[in-house]
Amino acid sequence: MRRALLLLLLALAPSAAAAPAKPVIVVPPPKAAAPPPAPVNAPSFVLPAPIPLASARPPGDQAQCKATCSKTLFFCNAGGDDDGCGGRWAQCNAACVATYAPQTFGR
Numbered sequence: 001m002r003r004a005l006l007l008l009l010l011a012l013a014p015s016a017a018a019a020p021a022k023p024v025i026v027v028p029p030p031k032a033a034a035p036p037p038a039p040v041n042a043p044s045f046v047l048p049a050p051i052p053l054a055s056a057r058p059p060g061d062q063a064q065c066k067a068t069c070s071k072t073l074f075f076c077n078a079g080g081d082d083d084g085c086g087g088r089w090a091q092c093n094a095a096c097v098a099t100y101a102p103q104t105f106g107r
Contacts, residue, residue: 062100069093 069092076085 062096065096065100066093069096 069089072092073085073089076082076088
């Protein structure tokens with residue numbers, strides 16, 4: 001069996017050696033196309049996380065908040081020549097209305 005294999009290899013070897021070698025041409029793979037750069041003002045499709053809203057406080061605190069604003073206005077006006085007392089009272093009163101929600105039905 002070994003002799004037959006050896007004879008077969010010897011028979012093929014001269015024919016392979018006699019054949020001229022063909023030059024091998026190596027073609028480099030094409031470069032992957034890079035995605036185009038995004039424009040500077042491109043809209044973002046990822047939305048930011050929502051801002052948690054402050055929960056409403058009990059409705060009874062709104063009257064106490066407004067009373068504190070009124071006391072502050074009284075002492076501001078009693079103190080002297082400050083012209084900003086009314087504006088600060090209006091801001092304080094608006095903050096009380098926005099912060100303390102009125103009681104809703106069904107609760």
